[in-house]
Amino acid sequence: MNVGIAYYPEHCEPRRWAVDYRLLADAGITMIRIAEFAWSAMEPSEGQYDWKWLDDSIALAAEYGIGVVLCTPTACPPIWLTEQYPEVLPVHKNGQAVTFGARQHRSYHSPKYLEHSCRIVEKMAERYGAHPNVLAWQLDNEYGGEVKYDFGPCAKQAFHRYLEDRHGTIEALNASWGTIFWSQRYDRFDQIPLPAPIQSDLMMWHHPSLELEFARFSSNGIVEFARAQTRILRKYTGDRPITTNAFMFSWGDNVNWAELFAELDVAGVDIYSGDEYEIAFYCDAARGALARPFWIMEFGASSPELDRKLELVSQRGCSQFFLFKMKPFPWGQEQAQGRGELLTITGEPARNYGVVQQYTRQLDTKKQEAKYQDPQPTGAPGSADPGRSAAKLALYYHFDSSWCYQLSVGDRLHYPDYVVKTVYRSMYEAHDGLIDVLYSADQLGEHEVVVIPLHTIYDAALEERLIAYVHAGGKLVVTADLFRKNQHNVYLAEVPRLFRELLAWQPNNFILDAIDTRQSILIAHEYGAGGTWVVPRDASNEEWLETMAVVLKA
Amino acid sequence: MNVGIAYYPEHCEPRRWAVDYRLLADAGITMIRIAEFAWSAMEPSEGQYDWKWLDDSIALAAEYGIGVVLCTPTACPPIWLTEQYPEVLPVHKNGQAVTFGARQHRSYHSPKYLEHSCRIVEKMAERYGAHPNVLAWQLDNEYGGEVKYDFGPCAKQAFHRYLEDRHGTIEALNASWGTIFWSQRYDRFDQIPLPAPIQSDLMMWHHPSLELEFARFSSNGIVEFARAQTRILRKYTGDRPITTNAFMFSWGDNVNWAELFAELDVAGVDIYSGDEYEIAFYCDAARGALARPFWIMEFGASSPELDRKLELVSQRGCSQFFLFKMKPFPWGQEQAQGRGELLTITGEPARNYGVVQQYTRQLDTKKQEAKYQDPQPTGAPGSADPGRSAAKLALYYHFDSSWCYQLSVGDRLHYPDYVVKTVYRSMYEAHDGLIDVLYSADQLGEHEVVVIPLHTIYDAALEERLIAYVHAGGKLVVTADLFRKNQHNVYLAEVPRLFRELLAWQPNNFILDAIDTRQSILIAHEYGAGGTWVVPRDASNEEWLETMAVVLKA
């Protein structure tokens, strides 16, 4: 696992670069991630570019044996762009436009924003796409972080188009959503509101089908935006890998990772956590996105016990690791807070400088062979067969079900917290080894146990696949709310086939409604060569540990 | 007590009606409450009506011996109405219009909304007013529920007219309110703001006299709206009773029940509670509104111990009882949440189906005599004299005092919580029998004990009546804040006569200010044949129980 670091050449005088590169090289750091947020440095006013600082800093890095991951700067539109075209600013759910003065003040649905973003990306790609020291690209920064949703007119138009594409006619939408309820029937797509607050005196929400569609639409807008940048880069960058830095679900799982990474070359993730199981989860989740080694794009440079964590993430398939960041920012929203990074704010090596140096020296032999490790598909780490995962356990993460629960009117659950902090954690504690995080039916493989918690949205392909999986000897663990709703976020009126097949479930009622007694395993049933276990949807960590022990022994 | 249920024929295919009616008839359910929220089904676009589904579902119900309570659908203006006339949408106190996409998105003060509401009501009344199977009418749904106040221009104009009607001249208003304080003097009525948030950096409220008047005005707007619908219905419906479904004070006691029900035939209430004393309170409160048997318009169909609760509400004067609802909604803001109603979401009888069936079978003899029990005045249940209440205890509920406390700047109390959860609960626990809830001085009757908590607004007629009541042998329990303020929400500068008369109170100061020592009874004093007890205004449940024991024994 190579070690890189975030670096901001535009933040200091050029004469400082050599000092910094020397310090990085001495620590064994072979890659810098630069230019994210630097739009105003590259294009100080519309159509006027300044590439010198970027040319020079990339060139100088090469002299120190340091390769570059170049980031597109689109998370920070400059003041001239927002002033000239206010439509690029997204609108908050409270009805006010997001203000210039921080980051992510951009609507993924604004044609003007898309136009200018594509232009700066193309300019960068033309100039650096084939640069020998630009080894990879990062798109933007933490898509959908501070600004996840846009309630402005551009988004509204795009949402109406999205709904029309999916539903065809307004009659079909009315029927699917059940707008007969409370006279919510629409005559035209362009009447449909965005799910901004209703403004009532008691708690009141929008229609749950509308809410779920808007969540899907918002994720989709980000995915489309990433694809637009990717298409441009591909014209210039050859086989250089393209990634982006997704962030932890504790800050929102509002972008569907499987869709986001589908057309990228490597999954990238930012991890800020002090909990080992949580770090492990995000490694497994990133590895699962493309079923291959992944990159950690940001990891706190001042983390305690960094040596242990380097081992942990490497074992779980991280092939390229970036610290965030070389030195504390003296100014701005992320200013120092009195802690050092790799260096202190006074420029001295901080505690972890030595830790990193020691780690990279151990890697010496490998490092001499290849400065850059190609993230082409290689199968999961530790697997004998390159196309086959070595993980014995798998956990299914379902974004639609997550959003459905997080948006629910009467049945709100925090899916990511539960799945990560209770379900995954129990699996991690019960079992010493990799856990595959799966996002689609076709990722189900040779795993001994597959755990599918809170998958409340019905999926026919997955149902089919699960029946086959258990029949062939697989062990399946689900929560009692499995397959309750259809894709429109509407409750099913019939119990799906899987229940009869896998559980020999006869009652014409759903498990969650039918079983009153509380026990850590509600149903355990054999089928074919395998079996299925149903647990309460709010089972505790202890109950999950108990269940995992039973299942692993079975 | 007859049992009915909420039913939504527009929610399913017509061929399903027969199945559902059969299931209802088999459970002994003789009445359905339909068409609330169905405006868009009745009038899919402006002036174009579709009555067929309603004609047919009412007609078919008759074949199963099921009568209909028809609801006006005005709580849910269709999209065409809000799109064409945005003024119908109320404005939230934060300045933003309430959004289409849920319910109660209507301003009681919008002329356009009133015009269209009256039109749809008149159309329904023309068509179904004399229908043999339409046995009663419900106005709208939970007036002032999700949307209690309107801070928009229609409301502002109406408020100015309301203030002018009540105060006559701006000088009179200035004098009554004390606008000399902080230079708040107005020159004209149309300068007076609505009490939307002041927008200050520290907590800051509007003038308390303004706040109380706005609360009265908002309640009054709802009462006027109900009366407008009632007047239209009366032209067509003969002696069929008209009611509405008021809701529990835990969601806001912002509509004055006494005024709301004054021109209706029967008081209707929705009760969702697991606490027996709370269910009892809302029965007593509904019975008190018109001093006669009342209807429960909604009661959770999945309530545990439903059999006990049916007994309880019947004993307290409920003559017609509606479950909410036949089956879970698969979609919309009130979608299933995984629980069954009378049926499960898969259409099977749920637990309470049998409970209801058993209850209705016991009622058999009576039921054969009359399908419909006329809610004409009959005196309270259990009373020998039909015009006289059997209740020994009475509790006085004063909306103006409640609003005064809930709006108070420096002395905020949650009147409904205290009165229901502390005062009424203690009375209920101390005494086995009905408790009359009173709303006006002339409802004081032969009760042995009258409890008047937190009645801080002075009322000369009530004062007069209380003196006579105690003189004649009545026992009066009040809190120490009795009669502190005048009707303008301004503190009195003189202690009212009642204190000298009933308590022989000499100090020129109010009890709350004068008595420092804490005891559960601050003053007990005989007068005429009766007596008066003064308790702290924040007496606990235990102290109230103690007081009730003392008073009942006295």
Next chain:
Amino acid sequence: MNVGIAYYPEHCEPRRWAVDYRLLADAGITMIRIAEFAWSAMEPSEGQYDWKWLDDSIALAAEYGIGVVLCTPTACPPIWLTEQYPEVLPVHKNGQAVTFGARQHRSYHSPKYLEHSCRIVEKMAERYGAHPNVLAWQLDNEYGGEVKYDFGPCAKQAFHRYLEDRHGTIEALNASWGTIFWSQRYDRFDQIPLPAPIQSDLMMWHHPSLELEFARFSSNGIVEFARAQTRILRKYTGDRPITTNAFMFSWGDNVNWAELFAELDVAGVDIYSGDEYEIAFYCDAARGALARPFWIMEFGASSPELDRKLELVSQRGCSQFFLFKMKPFPWGQEQAQGRGELLTITGEPARNYGVVQQYTRQLDTKKQEAKYQDPQPTGAPGSADPGRSAAKLALYYHFDSSWCYQLSVGDRLHYPDYVVKTVYRSMYEAHDGLIDVLYSADQLGEHEVVVIPLHTIYDAALEERLIAYVHAGGKLVVTADLFRKNQHNVYLAEVPRLFRELLAWQPNNFILDAIDTRQSILIAHEYGAGGTWVVPRDASNEEWLETMAVVLKA
């Protein structure tokens, strides 16, 4: 210490004045503070004045031996002003204008508001400036209380001018602030936003340099407004003292007291607290503002143990003490709440009437000599040398550091709470005597111990002075975050000289980052004849007590 009281002649009929003045005179009260908030009584409509009530009430007070402090009424613009010129209303950070209907609905940056404020002040000054019974003036009321910041267009323009004055060129501002971070570079001053909420889905703040400048600008606007009023008054009032009533930092320390009082004659403060140490702090803080006796402009007339508190504040240098207020307000936002003041709401003497009477009788001899005690510089109370403080301990209060911490993105601390409730409290408990509160380097004097907590903003003059102070034998106690940032709220990249000098600190790193071990005193070091102690910036009350004991003994 003379005793005065807030009185509102405009609140009652003129015939009541004689009764009230008699009651005040009998209680030994020799001064009333009147006319704050009475703009609409003085100028009922634009340019039309009514002085009779004020003429008469001042004249009659003289007959009872009661002098007058006259207040400018500018905290309450009348309805005609806000209606005619809506620009006078400030805009809340949420984007909505502050509503008429309370107080402080005025923008300190609105030219129209300034014009009308100056006009009413000049009219009052012309009429009463030389009045024999108008003995002093109070400016406005609690500047920056309910409304601290204005996010409207007037403020925006003024902020841009302020930034241009301080930074000269936009390039200089960009460089000082580090707007290279996140592409926040500005091309012109008029592009800079006010720090209203960013409207993001995750927490997101404005640039910390912008935030701190806006805090300074907002304080400065208030100071300028006070100076404008002062300049007008000075033309008419001779040597009559001018003050204002600042309020406790628990409601916001958003006005720099040192700057506010610099051109006034006496520091005035409102104290509402039940904690002795807190009352003492605000006395010491007010005395420190001008290093001379101060006035308490408001103190709760119903305070328990008022006699003890009168002694306390008198010992700490209060020369004129005003109760708030004579009697409860029956109406308005500060209406009675059921408690008496000097009188009850029914007009009878309340508990503290006798307490005040007893206190004033003890003062008799002195009182006969001079009705009015001149607040000219006299040195702190108890000092032999009139120009020299008797206090052995001093505490440094730094508004810029306070705002910096209260606005911090990643390192938010509540400076006022910590400084008052932890640091000052410990000093007060550790030491029986006055404590000087200092606001600038040149106030450092002969104190044995100077405590400087959370002074994170570097100040070269103070650094210089501290080195000299310790060298000369002073004992200095600081927290470990001393001098971390420059005036632009940007972290320093070099450790300032003071650390080497006073602490012999060698590491090229800041103490807060370098010392991991937790102990109540991190460093203790002698220098010259004195010494310096460094404590953690979050030391507890107990740790501060321990430290004070060590330092006082050293």
